[in-house]
Amino acid sequence: MTGRHDALPPLREVINRYGLRAQKSLGQNFLLDLNLTGRIARVPGPLAGCAVYEVGPGPGGLTRALLEEGASRVIAVERDARCLDALADIARAYGDEGRLRIYNDDALNVTETALIAPEPGEEVRIVANLPYNVGTALLIRWLTADPWPPWYKSLTLMFQREVAERIVAKPGGKTYGRLSVLAQWRAKPRIAFTVPSSAFTPPPKVASAIVHIEPAPPLDAGLDLRSLEKTVEAAFGQRRKMLRASLKALTSAPETLIRAAGLDPTQRAETLSVADFVRLARCYQDRAQGPAGD
DSSP states (O other), X not given: OOSGGGGSOOHHHHHHHHTOOOOGGGTOOEEOOHHHHHHHHHTTXXXXXXXXXXXXXXXXXHHHHHHHTTBSEEEEEOSOGGGHHHHHHHHHHTTTTTOEEEEOSOTTTSOHHHHHOOOTTOOEEEEEEOOTTTHHHHHHHHHTXXXXXXXXXXXXXXXXXXXXXXXXOOTTSTTOSHHHHHHHSSEEEEEEEEEOGGGEESOOSSOEEEEXXXXXXXXXXXXXXXXXXXXXXXXXXXXXXXXXXXXXXXXXXXXXXXXXXXXXXXXXGGGSOHHHHHHHHHHHHHHHHSSSOO
């Protein structure tokens, strides 16, 4: 695809011009291949009429692609002030009524809906090559949004491949855990494609993957998120132990709780399906809210 990004210099030149050496302390790894950033921008589907929230744009490779793919607005939060001039160049190139808005801030500290201020009926999609050091924390924040369905339509995020595999993992393996359950009980995650380390500057030690997540109706609409989190945290806190032992951190009567959920106290956390965890958490919630409590 050709467009206004052609009027902008190559990203490698931008990095050299503004001295944007990636900093490990900020979890930075820059993508320079505009064909690859374009492929990422197309994962969530057509962006026309959408507001896109991007975290950690760096020199703006993905930012360019999002604008080129037709996003009505891109709201970018970049902690590294060194990148602001490069991003301002992109804003000027796509100067249609401020399509690119740049905020110099820490994404963990911002109120996203206030920054984005979506119009009634406007879809918000989050698309980001997340800095490695904050990626999981941001994902959990977005997965635990309240109310549900959340304020965004989808998440398209880059993670280290190991993290991506944990998000989509099924029961029975070592990668299946707390993140898998949180991602799957009321959303549909999939790995769109993997990205080799050679695509980055500097190249990280591991491959990465693009994960696309779409919110879905929860398996149990009456289940409180905190009850699920506490149940999953206890179960996986000692994942090598049987549930009757690991869930002692949750309740003084673990076997009663486990059997009430139709499960075997000798099972281990990694053998439970997401639906099993939801049922177990609902039993915990009901007992905690009951007359006797626990």
